[in-house]
Amino acid sequence: MALGWLRPADLRLTLWRIGFFGFGLADLGLALALQAAGCFAIVFEAIPARITEALMPSMSIPVIGIGAGPHCSGQIQVMHDVLGMFPHFVPRHAKQYAQLATEMQRAFETYRQEVMDGTFPDEEHSFT
Numbered sequence: 001m002a003l004g005w006l007r008p009a010d011l012r013l014t015l016w017r018i019g020f021f022g023f024g025l026a027d028l029g030l031a032l033a034l035q036a037a038g039c040f041a042i043v044f045e046a047i048p049a050r051i052t053e054a055l056m057p058s059m060s061i062p063v064i065g066i067g068a069g070p071h072c073s074g075q076i077q078v079m080h081d082v083l084g085m086f087p088h089f090v091p092r093h094a095k096q097y098a099q100l101a102t103e104m105q106r107a108f109e110t111y112r113q114e115v116m117d118g119t120f121p122d123e124e125h126s127f128t
Contacts, residue, residue: 032059035060041062041063042062044072045067047069049069049070052069052072056071077094082097082098083100085104087099087102
C-alpha cells in the first residue's frame with residue numbers, strides 16, 4: 001500500500017491520494033489502520049519528512065520512502081532519475097548519481113548513422 005502522492009495512472013490501483021492534498025491526522029490513522037489490517041509494508045511518497053519522523057515510532061512494519069525523508073525504514077528511487085536519463089525534469093526528491101542521457105543520445109545517434117551508412121551490422125556482428 002502506498003500513502004502520499006501518486007501518479008494519476010496509479011489511482012486506478014488505490015483509493016489514496018494523500019500527499020497531494022496534505023497529510024493529516026486522519027491519514028496518520030490510516031497508516032496505523034493499514035498496519036493493523038496486516039499490511040507487510042507501506043510506501044510513503046512525497047510526505048513531509050517531519051510527519052514521517054513523527055509516525056515512525058508507531059510503525060512496526062517497514063516503511064519505504066520516496067521523497068518522505070531519511071526516517072523511513074528504507075528508500076527507493078526511480079532508476080531513470082538515479083541514472084540521469086531524463087534531464088528535462090528531475091523530481092525534487094530524486095538525486096542523480098550519473099548523467100546518462102547525453103551518452104545514451106550519442107550512442108543511439110551513432111547506431112542510427114552506422115545502420116544508415118551500412119557499416120552496421122558488419123561481419124563481426126552477423127551470424128555466418
